[in-house]
Amino acid sequence: MREMTPADLDAVLAIEQSVQHYPWTRGQFADSLNAGHWCQVDEADGGLRGYAILMPAVDEVELLTIGVAASQQRKGLGRTMLREMLELARERSMRRVFLEVRPSNTAAVSLYRSAGFAEVGLRRGYYRDANGSEDALVMACDLGGDGNG
Numbered sequence: 184m185r186e187m188t189p190a191d192l193d194a195v196l197a198i199e200q201s202v203q204h205y206p207w208t209r210g211q212f213a214d215s216l217n218a219g220h221w222c223q224v225d226e227a228d229g230g231l232r233g234y235a236i237l238m239p240a241v242d243e244v245e246l247l248t249i250g251v252a253a254s255q256q257r258k259g260l261g262r263t264m265l266r267e268m269l270e271l272a273r274e275r276s277m278r279r280v281f282l283e284v285r286p287s288n289t290a291a292v293s294l295y296r297s298a299g300f301a302e303v304g305l306r307r308g309y310y311r312d313a314n315g316s317e318d319a320l321v322m323a324c325d326l327g328g329d330g331n332g
């Protein structure tokens with residue numbers, strides 16, 4: 184993977200809008216870039232296949248989003264990208280990665296479990312939209328570091 188730049192936003196948004204049930208807007212991606220979040224993309228043959236964003240806070244990072252282009256799903260790319268993001272966090276002396284996910288997103292929950300994430304909590308009614316609300320599963324993965332590199 185490599186760092187996402189503003190020039191990637193069109194391609195990232197195209198994937199986002201085609202694979203996420205609740206897609207981020209261009210402004211949200213731009214805000215993440217501007218805020219210095221760790222925004223990475225996977226590129227092959229000149230095209231973007233996926234992206235992931237980590238938000239650091241002291242010695243923990245939150246996985247804000249991860250997406251793989253529909254034509255590239257179920258080939259192991261999501262797992263590889265997630266592993267690389269965890270490695271990036273480990274290299275930067277982070278101790279823990281956590282995330283929130285809709286329990287109905289069985290593909291993502293299963294990916295996270297298989298990558299070593301465990302369920303550590305439930306936020307009731309966390310996601311709200313016109314169709315009602317849904318709980319968020321909170322999952323975490325320890326990186327084994329001591330916070331000092």
Ligand SMILES: CC(C)(COP(=O)(O)OP(=O)(O)OC[C@H]1O[C@@H](n2cnc3c(N)ncnc32)[C@H](O)[C@@H]1OP(=O)(O)O)[C@@H](O)C(=O)NCCC(=O)NCCS
Nearest residue numbers: 202248249250251256257258259260261262290291293294
């Ligand atoms: C979640 C996502 C990133 C997985 O990417 P992927 O490249 O298809 O995943 P992989 O091929 O690496 O699969 C890894 C594991 O995830 C799980 N998984 C992936 N897709 C799945 C599906 N459709 N149904 C059930 N489990 C699935 C499986 O456990 C899989 O392991 P296996 O193939 O050995 O069974 C992809 O489905 C996606 O982009 N979804 C839309 C965006 C999204 O929901 N992101 C997460 C919330 S922000």
